[in-house]
Amino acid sequence: MKRLFTIAALCAICSAGPAAADVVLLADDFNTETLALNYTGFANWNVPDGTVDVIGPGFFDLQPGHGRYVDLDGSTSNAGRLESKTVFTLDPGDYRLDFLLAGSQRGDTNTVGVSLGSAYTESFTLPSAAPFALVTRNITVAAGTTGRLVFDHVGGDNLGLLLDDVTLTQVTGTPEPGSLAFVAFGAVGLVLARRRGRV
Numbered sequence: 001m002k003r004l005f006t007i008a009a010l011c012a013i014c015s016a017g018p019a020a021a022d023v024v025l026l027a028d029d030f031n032t033e034t035l036a037l038n039y040t041g042f043a044n045w046n047v048p049d050g051t052v053d054v055i056g057p058g059f060f061d062l063q064p065g066h067g068r069y070v071d072l073d074g075s076t077s078n079a080g081r082l083e084s085k086t087v088f089t090l091d092p093g094d095y096r097l098d099f100l101l102a103g104s105q106r107g108d109t110n111t112v113g114v115s116l117g118s119a120y121t122e123s124f125t126l127p128s129a130a131p132f133a134l135v136t137r138n139i140t141v142a143a144g145t146t147g148r149l150v151f152d153h154v155g156g157d158n159l160g161l162l163l164d165d166v167t168l169t170q171v172t173g174t175p176e177p178g179s180l181a182f183v184a185f186g187a188v189g190l191v192l193a194r195r196r197g198r199v
């Protein structure tokens with residue numbers, strides 16, 4: 001009978017509503033944007049300075065296999081500033097920024113400044129041949145602030161770093177329901193094993 005109660009308790013844990021999980025504040029693979037030079041029609045981004053290009057299959061596809069993506073130095077000899085339309089409210093806590101960045105693939109070394117309000121700023125310099133590689137940064141916000149996510153490319157020779165798959169996540173630190181169930185399973189298994197040992 002006791003075992004039935006234990007199993008019932010376990011099932012209650014398994015079927016409990018989902019715990020608060022990480023919150024995706026922005027996720028963009030650029031695949032629904034239009035292939036175009038000096039593009040400004042982004043769903044999630046403004047280009048308040050310089051220009052950027054959206055390239056991909058059939059249109060200057062410098063890194064095949066990633067759908068559409070952004071050349072951060074467009075075609076007006078004035079490198080672009082790609083700025084999230086959203087001004088994020090950053091409460092104290094942990095955040096994670098992920099994006100793919102590649103070299104220009106056209107023979108030059110390039111630099112982009114990446115920032116999230118006053119919470120984070122970093123400069124990336126990549127050689128021409130660097131393929132798309134994932135950049136992940138864990139950002140801890142100590143005092144609440146607000147800000148846009150910005151990719152601000154340096155220079156202006158129409159050959160820029162390539163950007164794709166940008167994701168900004170608020171990390172809640174709350175365990176996923178699956179991991180809770182896993183812990184519960186372990187505990188119940190231990191209890192049952194001990195009981196069997198006594199019998």
Ligand SMILES: [Ca+2]
Nearest residue numbers: 029066067068
């Ligand atoms: Ca893409």
Ligand SMILES: [Ca+2]
Nearest residue numbers: 108157159160
């Ligand atoms: Ca360049």
